[in-house]
Amino acid sequence: MEADVSVVAMPIVLDERVADAWTLVLPSDQTSLAVTLGVWTDLSRRLPLYVLERQIETVAVDVSRSGWEADAIAGGARRGSDPVSAADPRHEVRARLEDAMREFTEAEWAPSGSGNLARLMAAASLSPQRLIDAMGISPQRALALRRGQAAVDDAEARVLAPLLGINEKAVLEANASPPAALVVQMSRPRRRAQIARLTRKRGISEHSAWLAATYEVNAQAARQTGQSQDPAWEERIDRYFQVILENGMPLVLRELITAQVAAMMRVLEQLSPGATARLGADPFATLSTFTDLEVRLVPESDTGARPGNAGCSVAGVYIAEAVPPILGVAVSASAGRRAFTVLHEFGHHLQQDQPTLTNLLLEQLDGGIALEDAACDAFAADILLPASLVDRMIGPRGPTAVHIVDLWQASVASRAAACVRAAQRLSSSGHVVLLDEKGEVSFATSVGLPPIARGSVQGDIGALHEALAGSGRAAGRTRLRYRDGIQGEELHAQVVPMGGYLLLVAVTDRAPWLDFTPPSPAAGPVAPAGSVNTPNAATSSPRSRPHAAHAGTRAAPSASDASALPGSASKPARAASSACPPRSPPRDPHPVPNAPEISSSGVRGEAN
Incomplete structure (x- = not known):
């Protein structure tokens, strides 16, 4: 740890x-x-x-x-x-x-108090309404304080102290400590840019923003999973900042996808025992035996967005209003890609047709649209690529681009299926992307970052440009392009050829092809050339204060102190990261940049 x-x-x-x-x-x-x-x-x-x-x-x-x-x-x-x-x-x-x-x-930044604050307020008969009146806070915050799901800051402690009959220091020491695993994830340097943005958005101190984000994530997890479980904190933090800072872009918690796919598998076996194994062997033949469905090969032009099919990540279509419902698959696709697509569309049918599978969808902010499509991808990939094969090809540190190519070549599954299955094993936020020879996205699946649009041109950026201009292989740092030409945060990237396509794996940190992945040198998205940029609060002038040179720690099991060499001993060791002492208040931290949740975007020009 x-x-x-x-x-x-x-x-x-x-x-x-x-x-x-x-x-x-x-x-x-x-x-x-x-x-x-x-x-x-x-x-x-x-x-x-x-x-x-x-x-x-x-x-x-x-x-x-x-x-x-x-x-x-x-x-x-x-x-x-x-x-x-x-x-x-x-x-x-x-x-x-x-x-x-x-x-x-x-x-330090995280409180390590006794957790007695809620009991002290109860003993003093401080109801949520009294807290609202005395402290000028919202009803939601008052309730969170009474439940022990939030911490008071210095200013609030000054107001509470006379109400509780204790001094300010005692109030602060009564704050609840957030879960240790949550503190670890919140302490990662990549959170720095998100905290800085939250500070500006709410007009509060950085220390208050750090505490607010931590306790709000914890409170949400307690509501959704109960106190007895240890949630997937990294993904929950990503989801929190995505909603708070990005106004609800369609990212999906990985744990929600896992739960939905498990439910889909259970329903499938209840409907048709042994169907999972049969679908893995021959999806088309198996689905053709289902009397409540019709499977068709259709022109790719017929696989565009339709009601109930918006944003589908593959060249297929589910026509729910037909009698019986139709699973349409682009006739131009290869055999491997058709297998993945028909299982993806069958996933739409299961989720829309079976009431027990709609519950989780309807709980989502977007009505479950993003979760439904991401679950379809994962459902198809899980059937085509069994866990035993994935375990053999991908190590505990997560997939490199080479691992994903090996996984694809060791199976009859499509490239897209291998990408989705591999993305499930990413150890940090990132993307797995298939691109054609022009650098246009054919399929992409994303974890903890906004999805990369299919059809978007990425070949003129960073490592992809280097790969397209050379042997098809590259490693380094790159950004990817979102809507309106905005480029996302800088990511560690690896690019390799994949049967006529380029395969890109890009992650925020913990890149498995590097011994040690230092904090990202840039924080947050970059606007298109010619637009006005606000200086990023997460960076500082290299001459403004002393700096610390990483001697680092390897991500390898030895955990020896190290500064990683990106790829080979002939490459320079990553060295200098700026550091700054905590500002006022004294326990205010200074971490670095931004990121797991899954979203997918897919095909245009078929990649099998």
Whole structure:
């Protein structure tokens, strides 16, 4: 767990004149900044990830290796020099860096109180209405405080203290502690941009925004799963920010899809025992035996959006109003793609025809439209690609692009089925995307990020542009294009050929093809060229304060302190991330950027 929430870091400065004898001065050819860099190696500390803001640049030396300092010196690095007098500014710089590293190390933001606040309010007969009148808060917040599902901040504690007959410190210490697993997920650097946006949107302090988001996510989870379960916190946090900040874009919690697909499988077996196995062997032949359905091959032009079929991710159509209902599949599709599509459309039929499957859909903000389509994809993929095969092809760290190609080649399933099945195993938010030779999206499935539209052109961006211009392979960072030309956050990307198509896997962090994935160097979406951008509050000037260089932690089982090399030892180790000490109030954190929920978008020009 420690490797997930902290890194080993060293402070750096860009002015070699303040480097003392304990400082290693890297020459300009050992850093991507093209300037000399002072690294205070003796001030190495393990820091919580949430004090880091962004990656700045990289260093060429592999700081994960024992003896890396000697290697750097052999390559041209040198030590600084001793101060020449008591007034030498190097004394002050070192003292400031020591203070900063101590503050970073001890930084906390999550309350660790007794949880007695709700009982104290009950004993003082503070009803929700009295809280509303005394504190000027909303009824929803008053109820959450009385239930112990929210924490009071400093200002609210000042109001509550006389009502409860205790001092402000005692009020704050009575706050409930949020679940430890939720705090871990909220502390990830990628939450930094979301918290900054919430701060601006509500006009509150960053610390208050952090607490508000954490307790609101916890309260929602308690309502939906009860207190006895440990929810999928990462996905719930993504869903929360998606609703609060993005005004309800169609993302779907992965756990909801899993629950819906499991219910679909149960209903299917009740309707026709053994049908799951038969569908996996021959979907068309099996569905043709169902007397309450008709399966047709239709022109692709007949598979467009229809009532009840809007946003369908495949080249197929479900015509519910026909008697009997029709499952239409594009005649132009390959055999593998037709199998995936007909099972997807059958998923629509099950969910719309069986009352027990509509309940979860109707509970969703959009009436279940996004959940229904995502469940159809997962239902089809689960039938065509059994878990035993997926387990054999994809390791515990999640799928690389190569893993997905191997999974596709080891089965008779379509490329789209392999993409959906692999996306279920992503360990962070991201996309799995199929693109044609022009860089146009043929199929995409997304986890925790807004869906990528089928037919959208992505080939001129980042790693995809590199892959299309070269061998079809690339790795690095890239953004993907959403509606109105807006580009999403920068993602770690890997691109490989996949039988005439390009396969892209892009994730926010924990990329399985990298030993260690540092915080994203950019936060949030980027508007099209020519539009007005608001400066991102999650970044800071590299010269504005001391910075910490990642010595990092590998995501490998050894969990040894490391700074990852992206792909091979010849590549530069990822190094510098800016860090800033918590601002007022003292326990206010400073993490970095933004992300699981699943959504899908699919075919235009068939990918099998």
